[in-house]
Amino acid sequence: MSEKAKPSVWVFGDQLNMNIESLRGRSAEDCRVLFVESEHKILSKPWHTQRQHLIISAMSHFAAELVEAGYEVDYRRASSYQEGLRRHCEDFSVGEVVAMAPASWGGRKLLKRLGVATVPNNQFLCGEDDFAAWSQTRKNMRMEDFYRWQRKRLDVLMDGTQPEGGRWNFDAENRKPPPKDGRSWPALRRFPLDQTDHDVLQRLPNSWGSEPDGTWPVTRSQALERLEEFVAEGLPEFGAFEDAMLKDEWKLSHSCLSSSMNLGLLHPSEVIAAVENAYRNGTAPINSVEGYIRQVLGWREYVWGLYWLWMPEYLDSNFFEANQPIPPVFLGEAETEMVCVETAVRHLQETGYTHHIERLMVFGNLALTVGIEPQAMMDWMWSSFVDGAEWVMAPNVLGMALYADGGAMSSKPYASGGAYLNRMSDSCRNCAFDPKKRVGDDACPYTTLYWDFLDRHRDALSSNHRLSLQYGNLSRLSDLESIRVRASEVRDRLRKGAL
Structure with a gap:
């Protein structure tokens, strides 16, 4: 094959493995590989330092692995994706460029405009077309139904035609509050930063958050090591405390594998297989295994499917x-006396990560009841978390956290007062605010805002049967006017950074 006839395979920063559809079946002799490090993309948002380093470092490491495997690689730093492609095509007289379909609507639209051929994205277990077909058979697209369908058709955690353990759902065992015994939690191995990491940090713009410390895998070998570490040390205790929050422990027994899956360093199938094998081998209990598989095979794939079904x-x-x-x-630009918020912000600043309950019930809950603009909240979370992506954050933030879709994704808003945070965290015991109080200077802002939220949106929500009890309780409150006044004060102080 002549050099001019050799096609180029364009690999993006969330497609970092040899088995992506655009490379599958190809060899080092019959294609050239293009990476574009886009200045426009890097400057498009105020990314957390660890997030921008993670993606660019992982790209750079994968490019080096391809070179070592004998591939011709053109790793370009350009002002934009379009400019990088143009210069690549000029320099190599490229006739054909192919890419695996990007994981974003905008990315696919860009490639179509640039005339880049695409092949299907094979980084999920349920493609968007399969999800769309499944949705056509449903009156309501409940995640639980999708999850069971996934397990049946893929034969995951099944005993013949029945769920392993006799139940589909072990949530009842997986909602324990944080233990009070002072136990230690599994430690994560930090991967030493190499010269590539340092070179990436040197050329990236200054940003916010703590500098990378090797927490997040930037190569497939590191990601596989993290997976093995989680299955051996984190998985056994994962389930019971997956919803718990602690001030001085940012991850508890969570896997910290989401960024590796979202970048393509790990495929969800191998993660699920490793977790299920732990149950089959007797090293992890069914509640932990089912709880984790639910997150990956159920929720993650469900979010991916909804994104493509409802975009743009x-x-x-x-x-x-x-x-x-x-x-x-x-934004880290003000301090707060709300211990749960201070804790979640500190975890985010230090690691670029908080687990799902801090995201939903601390950040999301406050944003919902205060009335933060949904698109601003989505952009902030996208740029702040190491595992952020538009397909991740659009359904999770707009749908699950903020009910901005009016109930298309969830049957009721995930609004909660301080009682939930008091039960599921250790933040309230030393907080200036009392979760039991809804009015007064020491009333918990979450509790005040919860009742005010129900009151402000009575016309939109009171007919929701899942909120009938809450609205019955609201109608019996004798201090509603004081709640309204206190809520207005809370929103004002929060906006000014003085709460």
Whole structure:
């Protein structure tokens, strides 16, 4: 094959493995590989330092692995993706460029405009077309139904035609509050930064958050080591405390594998297989194994499917017409006396990560009840978390956290007062605010805002049968006017960074 006839395979920063569809079946002799490090993309958001380093370092490491495997690699730093492709095609007289379909609507639209051929994205177990077909058979697209369908058709954690353990769902065992015994939690091995990591840090713009310390795998070998570490040390205790929050422990027994899966360093099938094998081998209990598989095979794939089903109109969702800005405390520009918020912000600053309950019930819950503008909240979370991506954050933030889609994804808003945080964290015991109080200077902002949220959106929500008890309780409150006044004060102080 002549050099001019050799096609180029364009690999993006979330497609970092040899088995992506665009490389599968190809050899080093019959293609050239293109990477584009886009200045426009890097400067498009205020990325957490660890997030921007993770993606660029992982790209750079994978490019080096391809070179070592004998591939011709053109790793380009360019002002934009379009400019990088143009210069690549000019320099190599490229006739054909192919890429695996990007994981974003905008990415696919860009490649179509640039005339780049695409092949299907094979980094999920349920492709978007399969999900769309499944959705056509459903009156309601409940995640639970999708999850069971996935397990049956892929034969995951099954005993013949029945679920392993006799139940589909072990949530009842997986909602314990944090233990009070002072136990230690599994430690993560830190991967030493190499010269590639340092070179990447040197050329990236200054940003916010703690510098990378080797927490997040940047190569497939590191990701496989993290997977093995989690299955051996984290998985056995994962289930019971997966919803718990602790001030001085940022991850508990969570796997910290989401960034590796989202970058393509790990495929969900191998993660699920390793977790299921632990159950089959007797080294992890069914509640932990089912709880984790539910997150990956169920929730992660469900979010991916919904993203493609509802895009691009979904990005404009704003059911409550919320318009408040991101509060300074979320941005690290102000301090707060709310211990749960201070804790979650500190975890995020230090690691670029918080687990799902801090995201939903600390950040998301506050954003929902305050009325933060959904698109601003989505962009902030996308840029702040190491595992962020548009397909991740659009359904999770707009749908699950903020109910901005008006209930297309969840049957009721995930609004909660301080009682939930008091039960599931250790933050309230030393907090200036009392989770049991809804009015007064020491009333928990979450509790105040919860009742105010129900009151403000009574017309939109009171007919929801899942909220009938809450609205019955609201109607019996004798201090509703004081709640409204206190809520207005809380929103104002939060906006000013003085809460």
